[in-house]
Amino acid sequence: MLTRWLGALAAVALAVGLVMGFGVAPREASQGTVQRIMYLHVPSVWVAYLAFGVVAVASVVYLWTRAAGADRVASASAESGVIFTGITIASGSIWGKPTWGTWWTWDARLTTVAILFVMYLGYLLLRAMIEDHERAARYAAVLGIVAALDIPLVHFSVLWWRTLHQPPSLIKPGAPTMPPEILAALLVNFVAFTLLYAYFVAKRVALLRREAEALA
């Protein structure tokens, strides 16, 4: 029931986010319309950070308590994280072509995000490859904690190294510097994507529980 409500809320929030991004937020002066990809790209990477952070916390809880619920949360969150990281990379690449003149470049931000994506793909593969469920959960928990160390590298890469990618506009020290309409559209999309992530994780955790019950 809660999952359905989350799904409905996420759908409404996504619709409002689209209206805000395409109807309320003004056309950006230097980049033009293509800047509207930001309302997809930035919330996606935020959800990817959140998802992998949840994987790390749930993995620590699993290693500490051996609670199957924590393992299911980690697994579900990793799946969603991989999907949102994929969307981040694809939308960033599409945004990069008209603004930077290239689909891809091996700069620090893009490379660290690609590493993050590959590590969590490996996490999902590891879970799928080991038949013994307890062993798979234990190995995946260790990998989930180690892979999360890449999140601060991704975020601060634009500050620590010289990159083609712009520095963070929102999650940074000090107040945001963007116009209020653009900031409002971005924040609504943050909420919408977070609700969508919560819906996906709740649904997947419920399915994993039912799968475990069916196998028992």
Added chain:
Amino acid sequence: MPDHWGYVFAAYGLAAVVLVAYWRRLLRRDRELTALSRRPPTPPRGTTATTPASTMNQSDLEKRSQPASVSGHPRSKPPSPSPLP
């Protein structure tokens, strides 16, 4: 900079396809698990037949009492009936 609506639609369209595909995968798995839970439990191997003999008709019983027909590839006899020295 000129407007690049094609790039904008490509980014949003791709994201929509991926998210909807994942959502549909979750729903399909949900339906599969629901169908699995509604199915009656099958008896484990090695136990008695699911159809009791009392409910079988005469032709069923006659069929079961006949030797099984040899079809496919029958196993050939060993070349030497006696064991090797």
